[in-house]
Amino acid sequence: MALLAMDERVGRRLYSAAQSNDVLRTLATLLSLSGDELLWFGLTGAFISASFLAALARGLLAGSAARAAGCAEQCLSDCFGTMCVASVLEICGKCLFRRARPAYAPQAAEHSLPAEHFSLPSGHSLRAGVIVFWLRHNPHAELVRDALGLPRPSLASMALWACAVAIARVLKGKHFPIDCIAGLGVGLAAGSLMEQPIAATGAMTRGWLKVVCGTFVTACWGPMMLLPLCRKIWPTLGVGPFSVAYYCFYGYMLVSRMPRQAEEADWWPGSCG
Numbered sequence: 001m002a003l004l005a006m007d008e009r010v011g012r013r014l015y016s017a018a019q020s021n022d023v024l025r026t027l028a029t030l031l032s033l034s035g036d037e038l039l040w041f042g043l044t045g046a047f048i049s050a051s052f053l054a055a056l057a058r059g060l061l062a063g064s065a066a067r068a069a070g071c072a073e074q075c076l077s078d079c080f081g082t083m084c085v086a087s088v089l090e091i092c093g094k095c096l097f098r099r100a101r102p103a104y105a106p107q108a109a110e111h112s113l114p115a116e117h118f119s120l121p122s123g124h125s126l127r128a129g130v131i132v133f134w135l136r137h138n139p140h141a142e143l144v145r146d147a148l149g150l151p152r153p154s155l156a157s158m159a160l161w162a163c164a165v166a167i168a169r170v171l172k173g174k175h176f177p178i179d180c181i182a183g184l185g186v187g188l189a190a191g192s193l194m195e196q197p198i199a200a201t202g203a204m205t206r207g208w209l210k211v212v213c214g215t216f217v218t219a220c221w222g223p224m225m226l227l228p229l230c231r232k233i234w235p236t237l238g239v240g241p242f243s244v245a246y247y248c249f250y251g252y253m254l255v256s257r258m259p260r261q262a263e264e265a266d267w268w269p270g271s272c273g
Contacts (some may be wrong), residue, residue: 004178011176012104013110018171031168034161035124035131037112040083044076045218071143078140082194083211084217086130087113087123090183094118105173112221122175122176128162129187133195162187 018024033039094115101107101119111117119164135141135153145152166180175183194206 012172029172035165063262075140084213090123125166126178126182126187128165130191132158133191
């Protein structure tokens with residue numbers, strides 16, 4: 001209890017310091033956004049869905065089946081699946097510890113995943129830890145870096161960024177320090193186990209792990225975030241048609257993009273050369 005009390009005192013002081021300093025508050029916001037699900041889930045998920053929908057439409061117009069996943073779709077599907085593994089770990093940890101978020105700072109009223117209203121571990125910090133290894137060692141991440149003309153980040157720079165994201169969550173009052181330390185530790189451990197060069201699992205095992213976690217997260221995200229949003233936009237239609245369309249679309253996309261072979265670390269079907 002003494003440790004938790006000290007944890008709360010430190011968190012409160014850091015939050016107060018950020019609130020009284022515009023530069024520190026802005027920096028914390030930017031760092032927090034760099035590890036946010038909007039960037040790592042929203043953009044990748046939107047691209048994957050749009051790419052698949054376009055391929056499906058072209059296939060229907062041409063009277064043929066949808067093509068295999070393209071290189072960009074493979075890379076972002078890998079990223080999405082990796083972030084979903086991090087989310088499943090986050091959900092499990094929060095359901096286990098059920099620690100309330102700091103009462104000294106305003107908290108979000110709506111959430112997109114189960115148990116997201118709890119505090120331990122920090123999802124942003126956990127995700128940042130996983131990203132350290134994904135960006136440095138994953139072959140799909142390497143293809144993304146090459147396409148954008150970006151160099152391979154050093155381990156020191158990635159670790160510094162991940163720590164900064166964790167600190168930013170405390171400065172924003174979203175988590176206590178222990179939440180962020182635990183999240184970062186779990187994320188680094190999970191990232192090292194999933195990605196090269198010290199991955200403890202084969203390419204197909206990692207692929208299926210990401211697919212299963214991606215399916216779970218997407219199934220949760222639909223009724224908790226997307227469908228209520230659709231209901232607000234078009235209240236007269238109701239949630240039923242949106243639910244059917246959402247799950248039919250995702251189910252067909254999932255079946256069409258299942259990993260069927262392991263060639264080096266490319267577990268998604270199609271060629272990425």
